[in-house]
Amino acid sequence: MRANLKTSVQTFMGCRAEYEESEIALFGAPFDSTTSYRPGARFASSAIRAESIGIETYSPYQMADLENLKIFDAGDLELPFGNAGKALDTIEAFCGKVQDDDKMPVMIGGEHLLTFGAVRAAAGRHPDLRVMHFDAHADLRRDYMGESLSHATVMRRVWDLLGDGRIFQFGIRSGTKDEFDWAASHVRTELFTVRGIDSCAEAACSYPVYISVDLDVIDPSEFPGTGTPEAGGVSFKDLLDALLCLRGLNVVGFDICELSPHYDVSGISTALACKILREMLIAYH
Ligand code: MN
Ligand code: MN
Numbered sequence: 001m002r003a004n005l006k007t008s009v010q011t012f013m014g015c016r017a018e019y020e021e022s023e024i025a026l027f028g029a030p031f032d033s034t035t036s037y038r039p040g041a042r043f044a045s046s047a048i049r050a051e052s053i054g055i056e057t058y059s060p061y062q063m064a065d066l067e068n069l070k071i072f073d074a075g076d077l078e079l080p081f082g083n084a085g086k087a088l089d090t091i092e093a094f095c096g097k098v099q100d101d102d103k104m105p106v107m108i109g110g111e112h113l114l115t116f117g118a119v120r121a122a123a124g125r126h127p128d129l130r131v132m133h134f135d136a137h138a139d140l141r142r143d144y145m146g147e148s149l150s151h152a153t154v155m156r157r158v159w160d161l162l163g164d165g166r167i168f169q170f171g172i173r174s175g176t177k178d179e180f181d182w183a184a185s186h187v188r189t190e191l192f193t194v195r196g197i198d199s200c201a202e203a204a205c206s207y208p209v210y211i212s213v214d215l216d217v218i219d220p221s222e223f224p225g226t227g228t229p230e231a232g233g234v235s236f237k238d239l240l241d242a243l244l245c246l247r248g249l250n251v252v253g254f255d256i257c258e259l260s261p262h263y264d265v266s267g268i269s270t271a272l273a274c275k276i277l278r279e280m281l282i283a284y285h
Helices: 041-054 084-100 112-125 154-162 177-186 197-203 236-245 268-284
Strands: 024-029 071-076 104-109 130-134 167-172 188-191 208-214 250-257
Touching: 024 041, 024 084, 041 071, 041 104, 041 268, 084 104, 084 112, 084 250, 104 112, 104 268, 112 154, 112 208, 112 250, 130 154, 130 236, 154 167, 167 197, 177 188, 188 197, 197 236, 208 236, 208 268, 236 268, 250 268
Parallel strands: 024 071, 024 104, 104 250, 130 167, 130 208, 167 188, 208 250
Antiparallel strands: none
16 A cells, blocks of 8 residues: 555645646635625535545546646635625735736635625736626625625626626526616626527627636525525526536636535535536636
8 A cells, every 4th residue: 555645635626736837726715704694605615625525527528637637726715704805805816826827716615705806806917807697696786785895796896897798697586676777787687597608708709708606596406505595597507508608718717606515415516516616627727
């Protein structure tokens, strides 16, 4: 028997490159302080790493193996509970450093607000950035109970940064009348489904793109493990097909967020999250 004499660190499956040689830097963002309903997304990154042991590194969808990519898993960032501003600053600084080193940052949230930190880093380096947003919820409130930084306002904050016509939303089936009225003239929103992904991919094909997947876009029957489940969602296969449609775009960063493992009693949501992450890493590397 050959002894393993390296430090034992749990990484996402197959992601064992050193930072210097890597093309992607994966990191966890364990923070859920603005979650308005059921908290727990802070535990997602450790659950995903643990669950990933049970998933193959090979993708039969793309006929490629995660192990052949150079991916560094940085572990989890240390984020201050209760201080959303500081958490976003920390994420922006980390993603910025990774991008300045010519690598792509990939975030495992955490609650959805954290996407704003990663988008700030990407937009700072790519002023013509486009954002593809998959979610059950519009996340376009100007504020939530007076708070401008919230998982319910995250795409409105992204709009503050990018302006009209740069945000493409899919699967949206929940929001206030004000959000939907506002969305009509500022963002492109595909209600209920991921239809229209082809034309959005075409519209974004000459720009840098950030992709954010709030996993509650998937129907709760397939993905129960989330803080704000919303009936009437898309299937895993629909989401995967849509994400694979975005292959070939100039993707400069992406995230998955809002897995809340304590509501995932059977483990199926965590396993689904692992599979989506594997496919996205292979698709956009
Ligand atoms: Mn969201
Ligand atoms: Mn959501």
